[in-house]
Amino acid sequence: MQEINDWLGALDIMEPIIARVTPQMPLAEAFERAKRHSLECLPVVTSDSDNTLVGLLDCPAARRALSAEVLSRREKADSIHGAQAGSSWRAPTALLEHFGLARR
Numbered sequence: 001m002q003e004i005n006d007w008l009g010a011l012d013i014m015e016p017i018i019a020r021v022t023p024q025m026p027l028a029e030a031f032e033r034a035k036r037h038s039l040e041c042l043p044v045v046t047s048d049s050d051n052t053l054v055g056l057l058d059c060p061a062a063r064r065a066l067s068a069e070v071l072s073r074r075e076k077a078d079s080i081h082g083a084q085a086g087s088s089w090r091a092p093t094a095l096l097e098h099f100g101l102a103r104r
Contacts, residue, residue: 020045021057027066034059 019037021030021044034042034057044055 017043022047030057031059
């Protein structure tokens with residue numbers, strides 16, 4: 001196996017860039033673009049006119065981080081609103097569904 005690694009380069013197995021995002025692009029749009037192209041990661045470039053690579057958006061990791069943040073905020077809101085109103089207030093599910101984070 002080591003012999004193969006000696007003569008193969010990244011160019012030999014890489015895939016062309018078929019989609020990219022910019023730092024200003026909303027996450028919902030970036031997730032949709034990744035889904036449309038069946039990608040899990042997207043290169044992040046400076047702007048639409050400047051393809052300077054500034055990073056990589058790992059969509060599964062971003063969804064996990066977003067899910068954790070939504071859950072944290074939901075729990076905080078539940079505790080505040082539940083204590084005030086004596087009810088079980090829930091965050092709007094439309095927002096959660098938009099990002100694919102709705103509880104099942």
